[in-house]
Amino acid sequence: MENNLSSGRSNQQSDAAVLLGDLESDRAGLIERLNEPKWFAPTYGALAAIFISTPALPETFNRGFVLTSIVVTGVLLVLGYQWVTGIKLLRFRVLEGVLFGIAILTTLFFFSVSLGLAASGLPLWIVASAIAGFLAATGLALLGVSSMRERVRDVA
Amino acid sequence: MSPEGAFNELVHEPIRLRICGLLRAVDELDFAVLRDTLGISDAALSKHLKVLATAGFVTSKKIASEARADARRLTWLRLTDVGGDVFDDHIRALRKIAAGTDAFA
Numbered sequence: 001m002e003n004n005l006s007s008g009r010s011n012q013q014s015d016a017a018v019l020l021g022d023l024e025s026d027r028a029g030l031i032e033r034l035n036e037p038k039w040f041a042p043t044y045g046a047l048a049a050i051f052i053s054t055p056a057l058p059e060t061f062n063r064g065f066v067l068t069s070i071v072v073t074g075v076l077l078v079l080g081y082q083w084v085t086g087i088k089l090l091r092f093r094v095l096e097g098v099l100f101g102i103a104i105l106t107t108l109f110f111f112s113v114s115l116g117l118a119a120s121g122l123p124l125w126i127v128a129s130a131i132a133g134f135l136a137a138t139g140l141a142l143l144g145v146s147s148m149r150e151r152v153r154d155v156a
Numbered sequence: 157m158s159p160e161g162a163f164n165e166l167v168h169e170p171i172r173l174r175i176c177g178l179l180r181a182v183d184e185l186d187f188a189v190l191r192d193t194l195g196i197s198d199a200a201l202s203k204h205l206k207v208l209a210t211a212g213f214v215t216s217k218k219i220a221s222e223a224r225a226d227a228r229r230l231t232w233l234r235l236t237d238v239g240g241d242v243f244d245d246h247i248r249a250l251r252k253i254a255a256g257t258d259a260f261a
Binding site: 009012013016017019020022023026027029030033083085086087088089090091152 | 183
């Protein structure tokens with residue numbers, strides 16, 4: 001039977017502490033991996049910005065195709081993140097769910113602003129709405145990744 | 157689950173302990189990431205995973221990856237609910253030992 005705890009109480013204590021330290025060090029490595037794809041949050045922000053900009057497209061443009069492409073790209077973005085990091089965090093915590101909800105609402109808000117700007121004959125101002133949406137979505141994505149890192153760090 | 161902790165010899169082997177520790181932190185982990193983090197060979201890792209899988213602590217899911225030129229599969233590993241409970245109990249026991257508050261002589 002394997003037992004890598006030495007005999008003697010103080011040796012057992014230090015052996016146990018070393019093992020626990022190894023586990024912490026491994027978790028730190030996973031957190032580094034989650035940090036590696038620096039492109040994730042800005043790409044997510046860019047998708048939001050593209051969506052917010054769609055009211056500026058000409059009437060003849062196939063907006064449905066653009067919106068479908070954005071959704072598909074969003075899904076591929078998440079899959080790509082999992083593939084690059086080799087880590088799947090499939091369950092959302094409450095905080096991550098709230099951040100995701102806020103991201104959706106914020107994007108829809110700026111989209112409605114863009115619609116209003118387009119209807120008011122101010123299509124160039126849609127750029128400002130898209131930039132604001134990009135910054136908000138990128139910031140929320142960064143918070144989401146940070147929350148996932150904390151989840152890995154806080155394991156028993 | 158035992159609030160006092162429960163030492164488990166199978167999980168206590170250092171590599172298997174680290175495997176469980178890594179899988180406990182995430183929902184699924186790629187085999188290659190596990191191998192690279194532990195710094196062991198594919199064969200050695202597979203041997204330990206087989207022991208854990210036989211005990212019902214770990215499951216795996218193989219997915220064909222078109223990104224690989226040799227059509228090798230990606231393998232996603234997951235700690236089962238039983239494996240998670242056993243690992244948590246073992247960690248509680250280890251913490252008690254480390255703190256010197258255990259019943260071990």
